[in-house]
Structures are given as structure tokens and as C-alpha cells.
Amino acid sequence: MSLTLISPDAVKCAEYIFSRLYSLGIRSVFGVPGDYNLRLLDFVEPAGLHWVGNCNELNAAYAADGYSRINGISALITTFGVGELSAVNGIAGAYAEEAPIVHIVGTPARSLQDRRVFMHHTLATGDYRQFAAVHQQITAAQVNLVDPQTAPDQIDWVLQEALFHQRPVYIEVPDDMVDALVSTDNMKKKPVLSVPHVPEAQHEAAIVERVLGRLNAAKRPAILLDGETRGMRILDLVEELSKRTMWPTWTTIFGKGLIDESMYNVYGIFQGKYAPESWNEYFQTADLILHFGPHLSDTNSFGFSAVPRENVTIAISQHTVSVDGVLFRDLPPRRVMSKILSSLQPLKLGAQGPSHHPPPTVDLDKSLPLTQKHFYHYINSIFNQGDIILAETGTAAHGSRQFKLPPKSRLLTAVTWLSIGYMVPAALGAALAQREILGCSDNRKDGAPGKERVVLFVGDGSLQMTVQEISTMMKEGLNITIIILNNNGYTIERAIHGRKQRYNDIASWNNAHILPMLGQQSSNLESFPQARTWGELEAIIQSGKLTLGTGVGIIEVFFDQEDCEGSLREMLNEQIRKGN
Template sequence: MTASKQINIAQYLYARLQQLGCDSLHGLPGDFNLLALDFVEGSGLKWVGSVNELNAAYAADAYARVRGLGALMTTFGVGELSAVNGIAGSYAELAPVVHIVGTPSRQNQSQGAMLHHTLGNGNYRVFADIFSNITVAQADLKDPSTAGAEIDRVLQACWVESKPVYIELPVDIVTETIDASRLDTPIELRKQTSDKEAEDMVLDILLDRLYASKKPVFLVDGAAQRRKVMPIAHKLLEKLSIPVFVAPMGKGAVNESLPYFAGVYCGNGSKPEAKAAIEGSDLVITIGNIKSDLNTGFFSYSFSRLNTVDLHYDHAEIGYATFDKVSFHSLIPRLTEAVDPSRLQPGAQEIPRPKTPPPPTSAELFDKDVITHEWLWPRISTFLRQGDVVVADTGTAYIGMWDVGPLPLDVQIISQVLWSSIGYGCPAAQGAALAARDAGKRVRTLCFEGDGSFQLTAQELATIIHHELDVTMFLIENDGYTIPPARQERMVHIEPPTATYNNIPQWQYHQIPQTLTSDPAKAAKITTWKISSRAELDRLLADETFAQGKGLQFVEIHMPKMDGPRLLLQTHQRLSEAEGKGK
């Protein structure tokens, strides 16, 4: 009898990550993960050392959105706590990230030893307890006999639930071995299943309401994209060809070049034709709806719940009735097969189109050659190409992106509409560009980020340069915080707009990239610009060499301090009017 081949626990974990499509491991070295890191290179994984753990978490988040799974490794205590904000964002935003933490030896933990990186009180569970609230599954690999099964269980949860997980890897268990033949059996990536009786009822009601509706519409949102249901949802959308809208978190989920795509809906922040179409509909079918404040135009959805059918990952809602254990992964294919478009009411497939130009926003306030948001985002629409990966950081960048379009085919928008943590953009661009390269995709990675956000995580440009990634970054320099991180900035907090807490130190942004490498070959792949006029930016965007998106291209764009995207200006006006009435 031939002895089974053995593999150590770290190697097993790395092999499983690669089987799920994760070919790069982000993170930082620390004393309690060094031994585990010794086995990364030989496993086939690429090590990506970020400048800090927060950036590594942001990068792994964006990597996961492009590849389907991302991973980072930190050390116990000081390292993992630096990553908390990023992991919490992945939990809120449904990004499947595996957080591996190198922990002290099992003996030291059991004895409550007063080691460095601890709180000095012998409590070795305090950090794991924190992460139990922001991860969907956890494993402490203390027993070699169960380590393989535990790794598989947690990774399965990460993929299926599309949320981060937490794995503790004690330093003294790294080289313990398990049977390598476990790797021959793939982890089962099952989708959520439905209760047939409940699903049958939802299907019958939904078909009846579709056939009776005079103005049915779809509203596709972020959870549909994150939960990986869009490949089957597109078949339903195409078969019915009724108007399809996306919420801001769903931007990029639907092929916007298709004739039935009708625009973005975010309540009062919508364009007039989109707002009228959805709010005048007698049947709004949502897929993966996330009703957060920004995603709904500050809770300004204005259509009756009685006219709404909400299809979710694990339940469906029809009016005020909830049907548990009904998954859109199961329901949507059945609906696609069963529905008969010929039974739709006349005019049901009529697509709303703009009848009047949108009202002016900021054009009258500034010189015609000044770069305003009203000018910038339509111009960016013409710059985008098929397959682009676009990172839009929290604030003016992601709100401006809602008005970009129609998007070319397969453009992916990466942003944090729900978590909304400023500083996400630069490290997310690193993770997204690396994921695209790992996947063999020859696509451009574009990043739009404000100056205030950039200052939080600017060092991650060094990782982009070090790994020679292709990233084109548009840095919006508008002299401080215009919107993020909360309702206390110039465009959302009414008075005073000149408050000093919105001010930030002024940097020579376009000069930063060259300082982040001493390697002449890598420095040669960096190009920077400082742009102050529409004519300058227009020429740059029209340049074919620039449009190729090779190397790090850093564009510092100067814009007016009190300008903002359309939705932001509208919100500011409504808040001003409300405050005026209250005086």
C-alpha cells in the first residue's frame, strides 16, 4: 500500500485559494505569519506586499470583485486590526475576501502568555471576536486532523455567500501535514436553493402580474452582480425586453448598449425620464435591491410597494408578503423558461427616452474652459472602452460615475456605495489591475479619486509601480472634502461651506509617483500630467497613446471647490431649501 502524499497546512490553504481563482495574496509580513509566508512562493501564489494592511484589504476587495475571490494575510493583533475597515467594507459590499491571520503558537495562547501584539491581558480571542461580526465564517486551525475540512468549509462560505471569512493560522501548525489527496475533490460551490412550494407560488404570482402589467420594468442592483446571478438574469432581461434600469450599486451589471436598457434610477437623483418611468410603472421587479441611503437617492424611492416584486438571494417579496427560501438563482431560470413575451400587454416593451435636455447644473457658475462635473462625466463616457475596469472612489467620483454612459460592453464599475470609505480608490485600483492581469485580460484599469480620499492611501501607488501594473488614475483636485466621509462636508452640510475641517494640505500630486521608486526602468513607465482646462483634458483623452492605458498614468485634474456632480448639487439645493423653510 502506497503512503498518501502529505502537504503542510499552509500549502493546502494556498492550493485551495488558487483552485477558486485567487492567484495573488495581498498583505504584510509580521512575526506570527513569517513561517506561513515562506511557503507562498513555492505554492504558485504571487505575494503582493502592500504598504499597510488597510490598503491590502482594499486591494483584496477589488481583486475579489474582478476574479471572484481575493485574499490577504496579516499578523495577529496589530496587523489584523489595521485591516478591519477594509474587511468590514467587504462584508457590507458583498466582496468574497479570505483574511488569513498568523497567530501565536497554540501553547502561548492556552497559557495566556503576555506576548507583544497582545493587549497584555491573556485574552487571545478579542480580535477574533471583532472579526466574527464582519465575516460570514471563521476557522481557528488548531487541530491538524480537522484543518483541511475547516479550510474547505470557510472557503465554501466565502464563495457562496460572497462575503469575507477569517482564518487563524497558529505559527506552530503551519508545517503540520495533511493528506494532499483532499485537493483532488473540488470545494462544492453550490448556490442557494429554494423551497419548491414557495418558489412555485412566487413564479405563478409573478407571471400573472407580468401579463397584467401595462408598464413593467426591471431594476437591477448591486447584490445581483455580487451574488453572481447576472449571467442567468441577462437571459431573462433579453427574453422579455421590457425597460431595465440599474440602481447606482448595480451600475455596470447590465449591458447598457442593449435596446431595453433605460438608465439609472436613484429616486430624486434620477434623470427625469428614468424617474417618471419607474414611478409611473405598475410593476417594478427588482433583482438584488440594496436600499441604502445613497443607493436610493437618500431614501427618495417613490413607487408603491404594492407594485413591487423584490427578488433576493434567499427570499422574495411581493408587495408586503415575504416568501422565505426562494432564491433568485433558482427562480430566475424557471421564470425565463416559463414566461411568454407574446402575452405581455401592448406597449409593455416601450423604452423611455429623454424628451428634453437635462437642466443645467454648474455650467453658468464657471468659465467655459473650467473643468466642471457637468462637462467631465459625459466626456469620460466617450473615453471608455469595452472591458474597462473602472474604480470610482467614495464621494464625487462614484456619484459622477452614475451619469456616465451608456457604458460599452463588459465595463465593470468598482465602488463602495454602501460602505463609502474614502481612500478605497488607489489600493482598489491596484487590486483590480492585478486581478485583470492574473486573469489574462488585456483591459484598462481606470481610477477616479478625489484629493482628500487620495491622501489617505496614496502610498499604494508604490505597489502599483513595483508590480508594473497598468493603471490610469484621474486625481480630482478640488481643494478638500466636497462630500465624503459623512454629512459634514461642503456639498451636504449646509453651513458653513468654508469650514476649516473640510480643508486639507495641498500636495503637488503629479510629482508624487516619481518619488515612489528608485528603479529607473520602473520610473520610465510613469507618466504624469497637471490639467487645468477642458481643452487640455480633451486633447489628452483623444491621444491614442494615452488611451492605451499602459504603465502608471497619473492625471491631476483641477476643478472648482464648490462644484459637484448633478445628484450632489440637487441634494445640496434641496437641503438648502429645507433649511430655509425651517428658519
């Protein structure tokens, strides 16, 4: 290999990295400083990126995940060993649920690594590859920048992998590589990285034809929009298809919020065995189910009961198209979808969908305690167009399936990873992305309009995991409404097993002190809004405490510790029957 000459317009390696992140649309970078990343951090803000210092690295990873789901991609910087390993669970969740995060780790200088010196933040084994081996399990691609000659290509490759696989990637930057000069040739050739162009495969035309044939022949069709569609860059085309065909359209839990729910033919989440009978009947007798971005975990498919029958399904994912169970590869989804839409015959609007099932209107006695059964319909009234709503794993996530989302709003909720503690930092990340998108039109990803506002529903147990990150929300001056669902411990676990067991209890907190402790200037503990009854909740809503533009606000609502619905209720009842 010949030596690459440093061109006069070379840049420092750190400048190259952050310039690439900027061109991908990243504006905020999450993380925590540490001994081996300080010099790297010097280059963040000069690159036009905003540094978000988090309280700890797991929170930072969760926040980067939330940012990624709204912005499309995110970045996280940690330090070798102690920092990166704290982030592991957050990165793994982003892997499981397809949120690309560029995880950049500042590592000891190459000379220390080569000599296997027993530095701090190592396991004192002399092996500097152990933490990369950990990240190999939970990221789509990894690079270790040990040579300025190859660094630019390595960086571009790993970023492209993140975009293509929609998964986290891992970049190690030794301390002495931060200001090593690297060539800017790549930056001149490809100003912004994007999904690479793929020549049309020989079978592409035939597959598109086959899919079109099935579409045009369908008598009882349905669309099922799942969450992996988010990274496939076809959400606009799926919505167009749904609008043009008016075919009955459902989402999965993961797909909820990815299509305008105000469209008449959009029904909400298809809940499999828990769905209304008419929906289930339609689904079971459909002769075509167009399934976009399938993500077939137990929790995203109601114990697999919402998985469509293979022999009537055309499933389009990032890497494959499956027609009635036969898999085809190398068909870029956006090109396939564009061809389908351009060739689709004017369809008879004959696909008569099942009836809608709006929640029954219930008169709630103001003096009665709040219940999970009615809470989500009730609180739904506070949502505005463009809101980002997050519902943490637990009863909140179960309840959020009932939300009717306003246009342009988004929902982040429990899908497959279900790591409690995730949603508080994810709300921070989502809110930052939302603010950037609304504030900067040339950076806008999905045209979400309206004022910025994030609404977070979180249980009392989950809250305790990552509560400190609320201070970062305040530091950043974000508008986030936090609704704490206090049901005295891990109710979801009580439903599964150990209904009366002490291990499902948590420490008793006084949540009125959260904001005063974490940064609120003027604290009035007495005015902390709490609701145990419908009347109290109504008063809080009417007081305007849940409206936007007021920074970080918390309200606390109380439920009985065994109050749960749907599948959770079934499990709990089963335990009661057994005398547990």
C-alpha cells in the same frame, strides 16, 4: 471521536489552504508580512499563487476587495494583532457591499496562546481571543485552526460561507499549524468548492408559478438591477430576461456596470427623486418591478426615493424572494431564474418605456474652467470596451453615475460603505484580477475581452489617505490611468456641512512628484499632465496620455472647491441660504 489517521497523501495545513484558494479561482494574494505569518507566506507562491506585498494592511484589504469584485473572491494575509486590526475597515466595507475576502491571519503558536504568554502584538492581557471577537462583527464566519483533525473541514466550511453569504471570512492559523499534516480526503471528494446543492423546497413550484403569472400579466413592467445580484450568479440570466422582454431596465448605483448599457432598453441608473420626470412617472405607475439583488441603503437609493413600491415588486435576493411584500425563503436564485426563463411566454413587446435622456451636446469654450456638470460626459470618450472604471466616494462617485459604459466594462463606485481612500488600492486589486482573467482563459469569469485597462477617478482628499499603494501598481506593472480631481479639499463634506470650515481643508500637495517618488524610473516633472480648462483637457486626451499599455499614468484636473452637482449642489445651496 476516533483519531483520524494521517493518510500517506496528507498535506501541510498551509498547502491545504492555498490549494483550496487556487481551486476557487484565486491567483493573487494580498497582504503584508509580519512575525506570525512568515512561515505561512512560504507556501503562497509554491501553490501557484502570486504574492502581492502591499504598503500596509488597510490598503491590502481594500485591494483584496477590488480584486474580489472582479474575480468573485479574494484572499488577504495579515499578522496577528497589528496587521489584522489595520485591515478592519477594509474588511467591514467588503462585508457591507458583499465582496467575499478570505482573511487569513498568522497567529502565535498554540503553546504560547494556551499559556497566555504576554507576547508582542498582543494587548498584554493574556487574552488571545480579542481580535477574533473584533472580526466576528465584520465577517460572516470565523475559524481558528488549532487541530489538524478538524482543520480541513473548518477550512472548507468557512470558504463555503464566504461564497454563500458573499461576505468576508476569517481564518486564524497558529504559527505551529502551518506545517501540521492534514488529510486530503476532502480535496478528493470535492475538487472545487461551490454553492451546495439544495433539494427543491415544497413551495418552490408554486412561487415560480406565481412569479410567472405576474410576469405574463404585466402591462407596465420594469427591471431594476441592484448590486447584490453580482454574488447571486444570475447576471447572465438577468441580462437574458432584459433582452428577451425588452422591458425598461434600470440599475441602482451598486448595479451599474452589471448589465450591458448598450442595450436599447437599458436606461442607466434610476435616480429616484433626481430622475427625469418621465422615468419617475413610469416607475411610479409600473404594475411590476422586478428587483434583483436589492441593497436598500440611503446612498444607493437616493435617500430611499428609488426604492420600488412593495405592492408591485418582485424582489429576488440571495436568500429570499419577495412577491408584493410577502417573503419566501430557501429558493436558490439561479434555479428560480432558470425556471422563470424557460417557462416565460413569448411576450408582446408592448412595454413602451419612457424616452431616453442622453446628455445634451454642449459646446465647451476651451478657455473656460472645467466643471463637474460637464466633465463626466466629456471624459466618457476615453473609455474602451472591457475597461474597469473606478470612481471614488466624493464628487467623482456622484459624477460617475452619468457614465455611459462600453460593453463588458465594469464600474466600482461609492455604494454604502463610502470609505474614502478605498478606491486607489481597489484599483490595484481590480487591475490584477482583470489581467488574470484576460490572460488566462480557463480562469475567465465573465469573458471580458480586450486589452487590460483600469481608469480611476479620485479626489485630492481621498488620494492622500492611501496614495502609497500606487507604488504597488507600478511594481506589478499594471495599466492604470489615475485621474485626480483636485478641488482643494473635501468638497463632498463642504456640501454637507462646514462649507468654509478649516476642517474640510487638506494639506497642499504637489502631485507631480507622486510617480517619481513611488517608483517611476525617469521623471520629468514639467510634463506632468494637468488641466484647468477644457482646452487643456482636450490636449491631454489628444496627446494619447490616457490610452492603454503605458503602465501607471496620472493626470490631474482642477475644479472649484464648491463645484458640485445634484444632491450635493442642493445641500451646498441650502448652506449658502443659511449664511454658512
